[in-house]
Amino acid sequence: MDDLERLADAIGNGATAVALTGAGISAPSGVPTFRGDDGVWERFDEGQFTYGRFRSDPAGFWADRLDLQRELFGDEFAPNAAHEALAALGRDGHLDAILTQNTDGLHGDAAASVADRSADESGGDDLPLLELHGNARRVRCADCGTRTAAEPIFDRAADGELPPTCDCGGIYRPDVVLFGEQLPGAVIQRARSLARESDVFLAIGSSLVVEPAASLPRLAAASGATVGIVTLDRTPCDGVADVICRDDVVEVLPDIRALVEGP
Template sequence: MNDRIESLAAEVADAERVVALTGAGVSTASGIPSFRGEGGIWEQFDQRDFHYRRFDADPAGFWRDRIDLRETFYGDGEIEPNAAHEALADLEGMGYLDAAVTQNVDGLHGVAGSETVIELHGTNREAECVECGRRIPAETAFERAEDGELPPRCEACGGVLKPAVVLFGESMPDEPTIRAHELAGQSDLFLAIGSSLQVQPAAGLPARAQRSGATLAIVNLEETPVSDRAEYDLREDVTAALPALVEAVE
């Protein structure tokens, strides 16, 4: 791995604009289970219970199931950023990374210190009112739901609160999607990290970057649909590869 990391580090140092895309593989090392695949969340829960149609028709039932999902998602302890999150924050702090685009909803990039983060699928750390758009900490909404306020409602307008994530059947928000495509098109080095690159719109970002002339580097334990087109295809643990990249850049 060392020679490839050294070579990639030189690319990072020379690039004018570096953008990273992160997927579930960046968060699993923090104890967060993936949604898909063996042992994933959707082996334990029925996806239909978290469809927007269910939320719209039965918000109280949706919130009851969401409490169970949250307990499975986060477990018993506090979820903390891991070495991969910290390495990306370090790269940004050193001036080598312009933005992190993430498919993850756990908010760990921000906790690790990353400042420019595009959350394609929203965040589990907030709840939003479906009427006025006001957001509150997710912890507050869940505490109220657990105390029997089902569904929890907005204190400003009385509208129903919803986790600030994109539900099945719900349209992707335009702003982060557009921004992610802009960043990919402006990059001259695009890092796809811990993502299977099988879910849109994230799956299309590496191709968008390459069409604009960017070098593509993939860090993922398994092959992705675009691995054969990447200049760098590192089948490595992201919590080892990214700190090594930071060290090599320094």
């Protein structure tokens, strides 16, 4: 039995399977990565996007965020075969949750796309999606907490409304975790609980160096889960993995799905 068959067998026979995804799953869709060669932070100063600057200089923060948003969403990105394979595994009851470090919203797009193509859209609940760092397609009011689509608010900022404000008078902010902010405690707790409860834990396209993602495979392994890592580069969690695949996620994930679901 090869590595992919071992993972597929574990997913098929386990009670609970959870996937954690990082930038490596969205890079094949053309989404810019933040770190590494030619990453976003090679062209932008991450110090301009801190929570402290948003509070002290919201107009300047928004002026710089406009440029960053154009970099991140200047092109139309679509889910790739890896996103769709995970969405299909969830739809068919083989995957119980997705935890993602990404803020691009592509997992949600993939779930909608898979549901639209499904002959039976009534089979079960939606696959839980935990966006650990938020979603850059949304903004929220820093005062009242109202969330809304980001694009119209960024259009207002581009037309000179710096900073754009909510009907309540509060300032809108990207609905993502900014530098200098901690992840919400409930999000961290839920992610750790899912890792501990999993029988199979897949880490896909993540460097596994940023918390809380970095500790999740270790929590899963300590609880007895089968841990699989699918990424092109080495990670600090390789030592706890049962299976490591150094192959392209857009090839590996559809193959795993095919093995799980069979002919």
